[in-house]
Amino acid sequence: MPKVPLRIASAVLLTLAALNVPTAYAADDVTPVTVTVNARAALAAVPETGIGTNHAIWDSQLGTDETADLLKGAGVKLLRYPGGSYSDIYHWADHTAPGGYVAPNTDFDTFMRGVRRTGAQAMVTANYGTGTAAEAAAWVRYANVTKSYGVKYWEIGNENYGNGHYGDPWEADDHADKSPAEYARHVVAYADAMKAVDPGIKIGAVLTTPANWPDGLVGGGDEGTWNKVVLSIAGPKIDFVILHWYPGGFDKAGQVPDMIHLTRRQIAEYAGPGSERIGISMTEFNTGSNSNGTNTQPGALAAADAYATLLANGVFTVDWWNTRNGIGKVTEVEGHTDYGDFGLLSSGTCTSDGSVCEPALNTPFAPYYALRMMSVFARPGDRFVGAASDQAKVSAHAVRRPNGDLAVLLINTSSDTSLPVTIDYSGFNPASGAPAVLTHTNGATDIAGSTSGSATSRTLPPLSLTTIVVRPASAQTGLPGAPGQPTVSNVTDRTAVISWPAASAGTRPVVKYEVHRHNGAVGEQLGETAGNSFTVGNLKPGTRYTVNVIARDSGGGVSPASPPLTFTTGTPASSSCAVRLTDQSDWGSGYVGAIDIVNNGAPINGWTLNFDWPRTWQSLGSGWSAVWTQNGSNVKVVNEPGNGSLPTGASTTIGFVGNYSGPNVLPTVFTLNGTVCTTR
Incomplete structure (x- = not known):
């Protein structure tokens, strides 16, 4: 996301006005909304660092007490520095950013003073684009040895895939080789140098966000996408990955579970043994839509929805872009002036012709209240x-x-x-x-x-x-503790074995455990046992399941739910047919897919292949080597005259263009003439 540095004018902090609540009435014919809350469907715990925002060295108010106090009032617990793409031109030791503007009183020590006053932790982005591993290690030494700041989280670079390797250069990068492999090799060098100074720090590497450019693209000479290459090389050295998300709309929170699921799957597939330790951070987030309101109420609603959904899915910090950003395109949104400002607080700036000015410096915009609401709604130690x-x-x-x-x-x-x-x-x-x-x-x-x-x-x-x-109707005392983190083994197309550490007993002994599946917000009990493992049956092939375990004591008392476990069933280990789907080329909103069909059974004379798109934002663009049709989410593929005969052991290959406008979860369950195939 491009960032435009602005000189922030000085002004007196505006005292908040009294609450202004508009009058509105429910129409007589409005259908009542039903909300379901399932306390047994436990999701991620609320992290200490969940509510965050960005600071930028071109903001002269970065280190003021007023800024720190306002952010503390919003419940901000993580502050990121030195500011987006400026990170890759910034040199901390002399506080310079060649080619950019550095405001007075924005040096690292000033930033850390504000961090401490806010009561937050720091996220520091080391300069990859024009810096060195030695420079980053010296920064760690100054921060954590010389000054004892205890900065735990360190990113290596900002949006380094934007260095021109995929054709769109906005991120500074002095390296002759701008490939993901070169970035990953430097992440390894940075991590080694920085952890030699302070082994307790956490190192983060930049990834592309699923379904956001340039996710899915493979650059010339690369052995895979940015994420595959970076994780394959740097995975053993990193502690977290970095996503940025500017969805450009206000109804995109529903894409978050798949976004995070695909990121976790990439980490597990490419980052090597022990990859479960690697966390996921969203160090830049904004609704990213000037026309619909970046600093008016629609932006606030979208912010709260996205923060809650990201944190519920296990992201350990979500950091708003930006604390202050400056005036942009001015519009009217829902009865209020929207200044096209991506900040939480007004910078007090005006349009170039002076015709429109923002409110007084430090006036909170609507998203500020979204973060404040989030901080009182979901507190560290709570569980979604x-x-x-x-x-x-x-x-x-x-x-x-x-x-x-x-x-x-x-x-x-x-x-x-x-x-x-x-x-x-x-x-x-x-x-x-x-x-x-x-x-x-x-x-x-x-x-x-x-x-x-x-x-x-x-x-x-x-x-x-x-x-x-x-509050609960009865006192929550003497109940069992929550069972520990469940694990899964022996997953097939129809069954899985769920195991968990025992729950601590309350005033009465634990007598049984129940395994509950998430089915939307409605729970479904899959079974119960007196032991610490249970074989779940009657599952559907190729389906993602999230389950929790609860304990019951001898008096019927129920524990809180365990942490969640998510797993995906496979397809039959053996079948009369086998299918392989490969994504052969991808451009971020579509891809060319190839489907290999193998007949393992009796000879076939005429075949029909069926599969369903997993998500509503996926569709069929075109297809070849067969007759392709789509009805709702279902895709039906019928042989052409030349490839309808499949003797035992024979195969055929067909192709299609798939379109998507959200995280692209590929279909995994295929039926051939009504039989579920083995998916390879």
């Missing part, structure tokens, strides 16, 4: 649990607190309609009485708090964020 809405206009997220409380975040994206919501709970019995409620509405300059309504119904104002905190 399953939550879903039955209508697209409302998004729902939930966390379970260590004391047994549930917090539920509800997002109404409707521009003009208050939506009545009914909340159903599974695995949780809410207390009667009014819950604590926090609300942020369109144009509001604060988050309103109250104790009102009930745990099971709520009317959401238009364009609003609402958090309710619900």
Whole structure:
């Protein structure tokens, strides 16, 4: 994402105005929304570093107390420095960035003073583009040995795939070889040099985000995509990977689970033994759409939805771009001026002709309140649990607190309609009485708090964020502890063995364990046992499952759910047919696929192959060597006259163009004349 440095004008901190809540009413014919919260469908724990933002050395307000105090008020727990693409031209020792603007009072020590005042951790990006491993190691020595700052997280470069290797150069890179292999070799050298100074630091390598350019592309002379090459070479040396995401829309959070799943699968496939230690960070995120509002309420709603979804899927930090960014294209969005500013706080700048100026310096924009809402909704130590809405206009997220409380975040994206919501709970019995409620509405300059309504119904104002905190009906004492992290083994097309560490007993002994599957936000019990492993049957081939384990004691008391386990079933080990799908070339929104079909059974005279696209954003572009049709998500492929005969052991190859506009999870289950094939 291009970043434009701006000189930030000085101004007096604006005192927040009183809450301004617009009046809106639910229409009589509005269909009530049903939200389901499943406390047994445990997801990722909320990390200490989850809520983050970026600082940039061209922002003269980077180190001010006002900035630190505002970010602390928003619950920011990680600050990234020195600022996007500037990272690859910045030299920390003399605080210079040749070719760029460096504002006064933005040096590393000033940044760290602000980090400490904010109560956050630092994420530092070492200069790969114009720097050296020795320079980065010296920075680690200064930070953690000389100054005892204890900076744990260190990235190697910023968006280094943007160095021109794939045709679009925005990231500085002085290396003659701009391939992913060269970047990966330097990551190894940087990691060795930096960890020789402080073995306790964590090193991150830059990856491309699934379905975002240049993901899927293979450059000239490369042995694979950027991610494959980088992970294959640098995987053993890194501790986390770095994604950036500017989705350009406000309805993309649904793509996050596949985005993170594909990233984890690449790490597991390419990074070598022990790759499960490698974390995933989103060190730049913004909605990335000037026309729909980057600093007005739609941007805030999209921010909260994305932060919650990313963290629930195990990303350990999500860092907003940027703390301040400066005025851009000015529009009117949902009744308010949108300044095209990607910042959390106003820079107080004006358009080039002076016709429009932002609010006073440090005025919070709407996404600021989204981060603030996230920090009170999902606190470190909480665990996300399953939550879903039955209508697209409302998004729902939930966390379970260590004391047994549930917090539920509800997002109404409707521009003009208050939506009545009914909340159903599974695995949780809410207390009667009014819950604590926090609300942020369109144009509001604060988050309103109250104790009102009930745990099971709520009317959401238009364009609003609402958090309710619900207590359990009975005291959560004396119950078993959560079982440990489950693992899976012996996965077939129909079965899997789930094992887990025992739960600690409460006041009564544990007598059994239950295995529950996530089915949206609705749980499905797969079985129970008195032991610490269970063989699950009746599974579907080629299907991704997420399960949790809970413990029950002799009095019927139920533990919190274990951490989640996700696994994917295979296809039959043997079948009368076999299929291999390969992605032969990819351009980021489509690919050429080849399907090899092998007949392992009796001779066939005429065949039909069927498969389903896993996601709604995938479709058939064209096909050859057969007759291709698509109906809904199903693709039907019928032989042509010349390749309909397949004697035993014979094979044929067909091809197609597949289109996608989100993470491209390939189909894995194919049937030939109604028989499920082995997928190779």
